Amino acid sequence: MTNPPYDVIIGLEVHVQLRTNTKLFCRCSTEFGNPPNTQTCPVCLGLPGALPVMNRKAYELSVKTALALNCNIPNFTKWDRKQYYYPDLPKGYQISQFDLPMSENGYLAISSPDGEFEDKNVGIIRAHLEEDAGKSMHDEAQGLADTRIDLNRTGTPLLEIVSEPDMRSAEEARAYLQELRLLLTYLDVSDCNMQEGSLRVDANVNLHVHTETDEKIATPIVEVKNMNSFRAVERALHYEVKRQYEIWQETGNRIGDVPKQTRGWDDNAQLTRAQREKEESSDYRYFPDPDLVPVTITNEQVEAFQQQIPELPAALREKLVDEFSLTPYTADVIVNQGPEVVAYFQSLAEHTGDAKQSGNWVQGEVLRVLKEEDWELSEFPISAEGLADLLKAIQQGELNNSRGKEVFSEMLSAGTSAADAMAALGIEKVDDSALEDLCREIVMANPKVISDVQSGNEKAVGALIGQAKQKNPNVNPGQVRQICLDIINAL
């Protein structure tokens, strides 16, 4: 697209299900996939007289996440009731946070290794801790005009992370989501499974249209829901931008001219549709929940949480470039695989003493196998030490890189050490004097090559390498080339 006559303005609201064993305000299990309504109690059913009690772990995970998002953690926070009637919300209100959230004013840095956009910090307005609603299922199968409600999920802790409208394209939005998910993975605060609803994304999008007089006119904001993958988010945003520009051209509506609209993404039809507004119910009438007492945290406690935060993706990428001399691209690939792969690489680099070689092997062979086999790193059968033995053998010229890959395959399929795999493939280091003898024999048998090389065509020596390999598959082509040239030049 060449400079469209508008800027795209995107803000994202992400709901992350925190990795706790129990719900936010009761001790029902949060385990996914159990039969409907087997994880409920008077608290999460909203029965009269039941009292919520805050889950300490949920609060702690929220603080850690907020700190990793560079948020300020206020010393005092409280919970409020957000009133609305919906059948999956049995109390008639959601316990959320209104004016005093547990964190605010952070940012997340995003970058594009292939230069799709410029590096930037996306502001985080706030991250607050709230409870999830239940699940509604429309029962079409039984032909009844009924909705069935499963309250297992009701009360599950969610961290709602609200960004500033700082993203200027669908690509930036995707990068933000990928970086956020990666960060959450490193923090180990959520499993981030979009299919199971552990990570949900709503987008607020509108345009700033440029006029001929160089004004920028904001169009009405649309909230897009129902996006079940990052790819869906990207597509929905592309669609929505195009749609909004068309609407702008048709109606000229500015922000405030029409109420904020909510649209749902239909992934099959690849378009957004207007959702029925929750009409008059949008008057949430927040007030402090009298059933819950506020939570306070001292600066020392915040500092203690800060200490618990592991190395995060942005810092690790820098470290792999600065301390391990990887290219930014390789560092990005490795870090994006998660903390286990980074640890594997670091261990490999330590054992081999060659970070570049280790990076190439992790990025190339190890990640290829993980992808092909659909393995987690924990399922990968070759330890960093085991792979290091192979890489050291390559460094020492016992075999070349392409033979190394054959050994790697043998180690994988036979589950053996590098030494055993090399033995099984008949790879032995060729004795130096034997190699010299072999080269001399071949050189002498090829007078044409000798004269070609002597007349300046060093490439002619390539023909000898093939012959040497035929006689002994273990020879190192680079070594053969050099020895043959030395022999010819000394003639």
Add this chain to the structure above:
Amino acid sequence: MSLSKEDVQRVSLLARLKLSDDELTTMTEQLGQIVSYIDKLSELDTEGVKPMAHALDLTNALVDDEPHESLPREKALQNAPRSDDECFRVPAVLGE
């Protein structure tokens, strides 16, 4: 401050209560009295006073993340106006 009929109508809509015209009149008067009574509070000068988050001077009531047993499903469903073996059943929720 007194309440208008429209105020009460709106509140009843938010609370999903269907009131007859007579009930609306009664409610407007009764709720109006309650609101006027509460309104006495605004006679106090609260300039510079921080809003109170909770009536108790208590913070940090947190518990450990240890699962307890949940209710048996038939117990969970027993008060529902309508249910089947597994789920609560409610009038169709459309549009989402």
